[in-house]
Amino acid sequence: MKFRIMVVDDEKNIRDGLAEFFKMEGYDVESMPDGIAAHNRFQKGDIDLVITDLRMPGMTGEELLKKIKSESPGVPVIVLTGHGTVKEAVQAMKDGAWDFLTKPIQDLDRLTLIVKRALGNRERRLKSKQLEEELELHKQSRVMIGNSAAMNHVMDLISRAAPTRASILITGESGVGKELVADAIQKLSPRKGKPFIKVHCAALAESLLESELFGHEKGAFTGAAARRRGKFELANEGTLFLDEIGEIDQNTQIKLLRVLQERKFERVGGEETIEVDIRIIAATNKDLLAEIKKGNFREDLYYRLNVVSIFVPPLRDRKDDLYLLINSFLKTFATENDKEVYSIDAKARARLENYDWPGNVRELRNCMESTVVMAKGREISEDDLPPNIQSITDKGWIRIPQGLSLAQAEEIIIRETMSVQEGNKSEAAKVLGIGRKTLYHKLREYNMEE
Numbered sequence: 001m002k003f004r005i006m007v008v009d010d011e012k013n014i015r016d017g018l019a020e021f022f023k024m025e026g027y028d029v030e031s032m033p034d035g036i037a038a039h040n041r042f043q044k045g046d047i048d049l050v051i052t053d054l055r056m057p058g059m060t061g062e063e064l065l066k067k068i069k070s071e072s073p074g075v076p077v078i079v080l081t082g083h084g085t086v087k088e089a090v091q092a093m094k095d096g097a098w099d100f101l102t103k104p105i106q107d108l109d110r111l112t113l114i115v116k117r118a119l120g121n122r123e124r125r126l127k128s129k130q131l132e133e134e135l136e137l138h139k140q141s142r143v144m145i146g147n148s149a150a151m152n153h154v155m156d157l158i159s160r161a162a163p164t165r166a167s168i169l170i171t172g173e174s175g176v177g178k179e180l181v182a183d184a185i186q187k188l189s190p191r192k193g194k195p196f197i198k199v200h201c202a203a204l205a206e207s208l209l210e211s212e213l214f215g216h217e218k219g220a221f222t223g224a225a226a227r228r229r230g231k232f233e234l235a236n237e238g239t240l241f242l243d244e245i246g247e248i249d250q251n252t253q254i255k256l257l258r259v260l261q262e263r264k265f266e267r268v269g270g271e272e273t274i275e276v277d278i279r280i281i282a283a284t285n286k287d288l289l290a291e292i293k294k295g296n297f298r299e300d301l302y303y304r305l306n307v308v309s310i311f312v313p314p315l316r317d318r319k320d321d322l323y324l325l326i327n328s329f330l331k332t333f334a335t336e337n338d339k340e341v342y343s344i345d346a347k348a349r350a351r352l353e354n355y356d357w358p359g360n361v362r363e364l365r366n367c368m369e370s371t372v373v374m375a376k377g378r379e380i381s382e383d384d385l386p387p388n389i390q391s392i393t394d395k396g397w398i399r400i401p402q403g404l405s406l407a408q409a410e411e412i413i414i415r416e417t418m419s420v421q422e423g424n425k426s427e428a429a430k431v432l433g434i435g436r437k438t439l440y441h442k443l444r445e446y447n448m449e450e
């Protein structure tokens with residue numbers, strides 16, 4: 001795909017310099033001396049990315065940015081600011097700028113990288129136009145961020161599976177975004193305006209889960225004072241999201257299988273057969289094939305649920321998404337907490353990018369929230385990060401910050417040793433001077449089994 005970049009600056013040498021540079025990089029470039037000319041050109045269409053100065057006579061960069069964002073929110077705008085205009089830059093980010101750079105621009109590599117990422121994101125969105133429109137619509141709520149090959153694959157699966165009636169099984173470690181995937185599927189499906197009911201299967205005891213799903217008749221069991229409709233009835237014509245499906249008991253599995261096969265069921269303690277039209281999305285962080293082998297999960301149910309399977313990879317396997325996620329959470333929490341934190345210095349960023357994120361996006365999100373809340377300056381530095389992220393290995397060293405408990409320190413030592421030994425448990429146990437069994441035990445205790 002060949003992209004067209006528009007450069008807007010009232011200073012001729014900057015405008016021409018950038019235009020020249022991006023032409024050499026292989027882009028089509030248009031350059032404009034002020035906001036009004038730029039806006040006129042923009043309205044003719046065909047512009048994929050805008051780089052604009054903020055202070056210009058006539059229409060300012062801010063106004064241009066706002067106009068572009070309201071007319072074509074999908075076109076990234078990168079803003080150039082003078083020294084000492086942090087406030088303006090922050091405001092521009094709030095108004096929807098993709099990123100900003102301080103003039104004079106010394107780091108052309110960084111600019112190139114920003115442009116590449118912005119255009120990569122745009123390309124993905126153009127390729128799944130429908131997804132783009134939907135995601136734009138829900139920008140204010142919960143949007144799935146990511147532009148790694150792995151996430152693009154997930155988004156691709158979502159947009160292909162969403163319009164169908166097929167059951168979908170979403171798998172992946174805790175915190176990778178399975179629920180967000182389910183939300184996206186629902187929003188893109190023809191059942192969008194219809195009920196979308198979520199059931200957290202792990203949260204309910206066996207007997208309660210059954211009546212929660214299928215409802216019950218009055219007097220079906222002690223405490224059933226009135227007839228109650230279950231989630232299957234409530235979700236009729238819409239979508240039912242069964243979260244943590246790996247946790248449901250054998251008995252409920254059989255009933256679930258029947259609904260999936262026949263779309264029929266009875267309320268607990270009832271005779272009447274109820275027919276429903278629902279689409280099922282299920283999610284689990286368990287390895288269901290292993291659960292089948294162990295006899296904990298029915299194979300026939302598995303195949304019914306798993307018509308389309310979507311695996312959401314752990315964050316450590318898609319480090320390309322880190323950059324986008326970090327920036328986005330930074331923006332979200334800075335706005336939410338009304339803090340003028342707008343960037344992360346290189347060292348802190350390296351820490352974040354080198355960390356393994358065993359708790360995946362949820363952990364990153366929490367980390368960014370506490371970091372932003374605790375940040376002392378406008379730029380996040382290493383000291384602002386939570387201790388467990390600060391203390392990763394410098395070649396040959398493990399840094400343990402003051403103030404940790406013995407258990408926290410132990411966790412760091414084990415994690416780092418495992419990583420240096422590339423996950424080899426026997427070697428790690430040897431280095432740590434403990435038995436393999438003890439190590440296994442501790443890995444489980446600290447949630448580091450994988």
Ligand SMILES: Nc1ncnc2c1ncn2[C@@H]1O[C@H](COP(=O)(O)OP(=O)(O)OP(=O)(O)O)[C@@H](O)[C@H]1O
Nearest residue numbers: 143144145173174175176177178179180285361362
């Ligand atoms: N790609 C993403 N972009 C933005 N936020 C994300 C993304 N993936 C996950 N999150 C956020 O991370 C948190 C965890 O996501 P979610 O609840 O969907 O994970 P999950 O896979 O269902 O986890 P669990 O197995 O523990 O239920 C949420 O706050 C969610 O908004």
Ligand SMILES: [Mg+2]
Nearest residue numbers: 178179243283
């Ligand atoms: Mg979940």
